[in-house]
Amino acid sequence: MNIKIDTEGAFGSAIVVLEPGEKFVSEAGAMYRASPNVDIEVVSRKKEGQGFFGGIAAGLRAMMAGETYHLSSYQVGGGTGEVGLAPTHQGEVRKVEVGSETWICSGGSYLGSSGGIDLDTQYQGLVKGMFSKEGLVFVKASGQGELLVNGFGRISEVTIGNGITIDNGHLIAFTEGLEYEISKAGGGWISSMMSGEGLVMKFRGQGKILVQSHDPSRLGGVLGPLLPPRKG
């Protein structure tokens, strides 16, 4: 498997080259091009042995994670094939190696992963889920392989030795072992709200974290009120 990432300019994308027997999975709808020998199958997020309804339940959990509740899987019938994946927003796409480290992605940051990666949803708990902009459920990628994530704007990797504070809405993914709590940015609640920063995520422990330069919900907040109201 060979993954080529286009990093030139504002619109990142990835082309995954597959050999027979290899498998790649992406968020449904992320595929924008594919060679004719690629078999595309829509699958609900499902664990082995859970059966049909287990699949639906897992799908519902994924839906709450701010993602569509099904994934597309790609395999080649014969010979080498390619599939192109791109996110909705302007911004970078990045490849992350999963193996020695397990990564946990926020709701909308997961783009795709190779067949050797196990995907699981991690419920963030009601308080964290309600107050963070990252969704109720995170996607945990363990096993061995390559994970693709997307960010709104530029993606930066930060190595954490002694904790870090990230503004709500900028998290892409972090390595397992890091703990976080939702907290106010300033000293008191009033000054926190007045500063415009509101809530932040405070991480503790050691590991790596990927952050995006821009917060998509702020773009939504600017554009939404300019559009005619939708029916409730």
Next chain:
Amino acid sequence: MKYDIISAPSYALVEMSLNEGESVIVEPGSMSWMDTTIKTKTEMKGGLFAGLKRKMAGESFFLNTYTAEGGSGKIGIAPGYSGDIVVKELNDETIYMERGAYLCHVGNIETSATWEGFRGIFAEGMLGLRVSGTGLLFFGSYGDVQEVDVEGSYTVDNGYAVAWESSLDYSIARSGRRIRSFLFGDQLICKYHGNGKLWIQTRSPRNLAAWVHPFRPVQRDNK
């Protein structure tokens, strides 16, 4: 005529230098800036019917001709979206493109609508744009534009094809298997057949609009 494409691929703009008497035909609204030596003329290219057909294909009824008069001059041409621009030299050739992909051209090139048949109802638009003749054609899209040499066939997600050579044809298909489509709501894809060049965009304005939708205020009934 000389041109340069600047700030590609994200915010591409055609910077064109015209000698006296030379002209460029531009999609209305796409002229960003120009020297005072450049004069504008708005025309229904090809007459009323061609204009109507263009309109139906999502392009403009009128096209603007910019001509350098009384000296050479420069003009900047950019589409309404942020994205890449492709330059294609046509030599008595035809290419097809999606609604809104056409930007400008130099030379003897005609643009008109094509009937996409019933597949057009399910695909991007009812009508595509047929561009043929001899000259230099500029087109583009939202996002990055990638060129693919199709040998046999190639799959593109619905809404991501920008343009294709006339040696290619397409049909609409479903991705995945039928039973799964029924359960999970499948996507429609375009399957291109033949041998030739195909240009694909990497972002979809429709997906962006769908993403913004939940941020719209909710309408309240005053009753």
